[in-house]
Each structure stands twice: as C-alpha cells, then as structure tokens.
Amino acid sequence: MSVDSLNKIREYCRQYGFIFPGSEIYDGFANTWDFGPVGVELKNNIKKAWWKRFVQEDMNTYGVDAGILMNPRVWEASGHVDSFSDPKMDCKKCKQRFRADNMIEEHSAGKVAAEGMTNEEMEGYIRDNHIVCPNCGGFDWSEIKQFKLMFETSRGTVEGAKDTVYLRPETCQGEYVNFANVQRTARAKVPFAIAQIGKSFRNEITPGNFLFRTIEFEQMELQKFCHEKDGMTFFDDYKKRAMDFVADLGLDREKLRYHDHDKLAHYAKAACDIQYKFPIGWEELNGIHHRGTWDLSRHSEFSGKKLEYQDPETNEKYTPNVIEYSIGADRLTLAILCEAYNEEKVLEDDTREVMHFNPVIAPYKVAVLPLAKKYHSEKAIEVYHKLSKCFMTTYDESGSIGKRYRRSDAIGTPWCITVDNETINNGTVTVRDRDTMEQITLKIDEVVDYVQKRIDF
Ligand code: GAP
Numbered sequence: 001m002s003v004d005s006l007n008k009i010r011e012y013c014r015q016y017g018f019i020f021p022g023s024e025i026y027d028g029f030a031n032t033w034d035f036g037p038v039g040v041e042l043k044n045n046i047k048k049a050w051w052k053r054f055v056q057e058d059m060n061t062y063g064v065d066a067g068i069l070m071n072p073r074v075w076e077a078s079g080h081v082d083s084f085s086d087p088k089m090d091c092k093k094c095k096q097r098f099r100a101d102n103m104i105e106e107h108s109a110g111k112v113a114a115e116g117m118t119n120e121e122m123e124g125y126i127r128d129n130h131i132v133c134p135n136c137g138g139f140d141w142s143e144i145k146q147f148k149l150m151f152e153t154s155r156g157t158v159e160g161a162k163d164t165v166y167l168r169p170e171t172c173q174g175e176y177v178n179f180a181n182v183q184r185t186a187r188a189k190v191p192f193a194i195a196q197i198g199k200s201f202r203n204e205i206t207p208g209n210f211l212f213r214t215i216e217f218e219q220m221e222l223q224k225f226c227h228e229k230d231g232m233t234f235f236d237d238y239k240k241r242a243m244d245f246v247a248d249l250g251l252d253r254e255k256l257r258y259h260d261h262d263k264l265a266h267y268a269k270a271a272c273d274i275q276y277k278f279p280i281g282w283e284e285l286n287g288i289h290h291r292g293t294w295d296l297s298r299h300s301e302f303s304g305k306k307l308e309y310q311d312p313e314t315n316e317k318y319t320p321n322v323i324e325y326s327i328g329a330d331r332l333t334l335a336i337l338c339e340a341y342n343e344e345k346v347l348e349d350d351t352r353e354v355m356h357f358n359p360v361i362a363p364y365k366v367a368v369l370p371l372a373k374k375y376h377s378e379k380a381i382e383v384y385h386k387l388s389k390c391f392m393t394t395y396d397e398s399g400s401i402g403k404r405y406r407r408s409d410a411i412g413t414p415w416c417i418t419v420d421n422e423t424i425n426n427g428t429v430t431v432r433d434r435d436t437m438e439q440i441t442l443k444i445d446e447v448v449d450y451v452q453k454r455i456d457f
Helices: 005-015 037-056 073-078 101-109 117-126 172-176 181-187 230-248 294-303 329-340 373-388 401-408 421-424 444-454
Strands: 020-022 033-035 059-062 087-088 097-099 145-148 152-157 162-164 191-202 216-226 254-259 271-280 281-290 321-328 341-348 350-355 366-370 394-395 415-419 430-435 439-443
Touching: 005 020, 005 073, 005 329, 033 117, 037 059, 037 191, 037 216, 037 230, 037 329, 073 294, 087 101, 087 117, 097 101, 101 117, 172 191, 172 216, 172 321, 181 191, 191 254, 191 421, 216 230, 216 329, 230 254, 230 271, 230 281, 230 321, 230 329, 254 281, 281 329, 294 321, 321 329, 329 341, 350 401, 366 373, 366 401, 373 394, 373 415, 373 421, 373 444, 415 444, 421 430, 430 444, 439 444
Parallel strands: 059 191, 366 394, 366 415
Antiparallel strands: 020 033, 087 097, 087 145, 152 162, 191 216, 216 321, 254 271, 271 281, 281 321, 341 350, 415 430, 430 439
16 A cells, blocks of 8 residues: 555654654744655665766766856856746735646646746636635735746855855756866766766745755756767667666656656757656656757857867767756655555554665665563674674664564664574574565674675665
8 A cells, every 4th residue: 555645754754764844943944854864864875876877887977066056157058047937926815925837737637738828827817717825715816926946145255245146956057067177087078978966956835745846955967968969869768767767766667657848948859757656646756858059058158168079080079969867866755755655464453664665775774683682682782783884774672573673664674683592592693574574594694695685776
C-alpha cells in the first residue's frame, strides 16, 4: 500500500528525523525545510548516486562548484532579470497570495493552459468562472501582477552605493560561464559536459506541497556541449539515461512518464520533462532541454568574450549547442520518500511502517543491536566500530529486539545485525533483511563484504 497523502509523509519525516519544518521553534518559515540526521544521509546518497552515474562514470563530464552569487550581468544575459516572474494575486479578505496560472489550471483540471495568457485574460477567466480563494472561500481578488522570482540582495560597504546582486535561481549559469575555463584546463573535446550540484533560490508562492516546490532547493544539473548535428542524439540519450537513473534508484516505472513539450522557447529545439506520479498527481521530476546555441551566444554577447570551439581535426569553428539535464535533489528525495513508504501487516494483529529504500541510498546501511544490553553491548559496540568504518551504521540497545527492528524498518535500514552469545563464542552475527524479514548467520568478518556487494550502484 502506498501513501496517498503528502501530509502523512511530511509528518512521518518529522517524526523519524528525516525532515523538520524550517526554524520550527519560531513557528516555522513557510516553504523552508531542514534535513535531520536521517534525511541528510538520504539526500547525500541520492546526490552521490547522481554524481557517480553522470560524472564519475562518464569520461567526458567534468564537475564544477560555481558561486551562488554571480555578476548580475549573468542574469541579464540569461533573461532572468527581464522575465523570470510569476503572475500573482492576493485575496483581499485573508491576505494570502496565490499564483493565478496555477489556480486556473487546477480549476480547469489541466484543460486550460494559463501559460501564454495575459494578466487581463487570466483576470477575466477567474471572474467568469468565479474561482474563489482556496484558503478562505472569499471572492475579492487584487489585480494580477508579475512577481519577480529572483531573490535580491545587495553588495557594497558604503550605504547608498550598493549594487543589487541575486541569489542564483538555477545552477546551470555557473556551467555556461565556465565553458571556456573547463574546456581549456581539462583539454576537453566537444562533445563534453559540465555538471554541478548546488543550491538555488526562488521566491515561490506555493500551496505548501512539502518539498515539492520550495524557496531554497538543490539542483543537480548537467550541460552537454555538442555540435549541432549531434544535438538530438544527445537529447534522446539523456532522456533515456535520466529515466533509467530514477528507476534504478527505486521509482516504479509505472509511476514515471515522459512529457514532451508542445510549446518551446523561441531558441529551443526540443524539451521534455520526466513526470512522477506524486500523491498530488503527475508532476515534473526533471527536465531535459535542447537549448541550441542560446546560452553560449548570449553570454558571449553580454561578456564580450568568445565562447566558441575549434574542432582540432576539421578546424571548424562553432558555438556548441547545449543539451541540459536538470533535476531537483529535494524533489527527487520527496519522490523516493513517497515511493519507499509502506504500511504492512506483519501478523494478524501487527503492522509495521517501513521504508523500502534501495540499499544504495538508504540513510544507514546497518543497525547493530545487542540482543541483551547487559551481556552483549560491549561486543556490539566493537562490531559497530568495525562496520562504521565502511558505511553509515546505527547502534540501538534500548527496548525489545522487536521494537528495535521496527525502528530500523521505519528509517529504511536494510540490515539489522544482532549480537548475541554466538557472537561472543563463535564470532557470528544474525543478519535480518528489512524487506523479507528473514535472518541468516554470518561471520563478523563477512558482513562488510555482504553489505558492500548489495550497495553497488
Ligand atoms: N536550469 C533549468 C531549470 O532550472 P527548472 O525546470 O526550472 O529548469 C529544474 O528546474 C528542476 O529543478 C525541476 O525539474 C525540479 O526538479 C527542480 N525545481 C525547480 N524549482 C524548484 C522548487 N521551487 N523547489 C524544488 N525543486 C525545484
């Protein structure tokens, strides 16, 4: 049985130390979340798996870690300063703010595409269809205004002489502006890719769908620079690789689908999202975009620096095309949490809550449990220190062994290692599998190998 409510997952995450509301002791701070001890391991493992698959194992991909703050001209070149905004309106009764386009799309169950409507057209639609405030039920709307999505801050020590700078709303610009640096220092030949993982910030108004859309989030982005003739091949290639990646991490292929865009930006040649069936419905998980030469041409124009490539064999000089693959680490974590959660009947009158994470991304790989604290804890602590050198390990000595199995299941630990008299006398431990709940006996020295073989990605 899979969870059908994001609220239930959110509460579960809070209870078990995955994710807490941001600044909770100050009554929170809307759309911000703090990852707890279990959640941080999960998200780190997801990021590591992405990096391994798309950077480490790809001979022609190079990583960077560019600054969050960039020269403001970057955001002029990218078009964000002029046009990165959402149509927002306020309910005059309860003072809540909403995205007009989302409300229209929700009201029409996706039949009306608000994208492309003018503010006046959206106001007309809302009026004619009497769309009320989702919060208080009122019907007293402000006019629709475009709200900028970029967070602004200022730089400068002299009051009155400050420059506006922006918190980056996407990580990819750090990849474009370093195209020439990476190409030169890595002696990279086109086609090659630049990848990075990092924080992005957007001043989003959202209906509060937990991690789905937040104001601060991490992106895992990759730009493949290629010759125009190879663009569609790489576009199709990344579509497939992106799908395989999320399926290999554990998302059910039945809950994943491609969504090709009909409407494209004027410079784009193709665009496709991969959607996941979240508890709130089919929503974008990641995007793959064929962006032509737009990004490098714009940065070349605005910076005055040539961003071209000369093929060493043919001597052809050209501006490479870009295929972008972009996925939110937090949004993927949310999908994984929704997929992994299960409530299962164990016995006639007993149920358990369990997270069936792929062991590769499970926060902790093993839990070490002394059968009886009094007799076995010393040996168990020894085992803990041995295993924790190799992978994330927890230690739990309080409560009955059954309760401790349940706690490990709840945070998705794939294997529980029980230390008992046999461990002290023969050097063997019991290894209990989270999913099958079956137990086997192994020598202590065999455990590392046993686990390592099963967390290879
Ligand atoms: N550079 C391209 C770009 O940023 P995007 O579709 O705006 O494209 C890419 O974002 C991915 O980043 C999305 O598919 C989603 O996974 C994630 N993402 C975007 N906005 C987000 C937000 N406000 N909160 C959480 N994740 C977000």
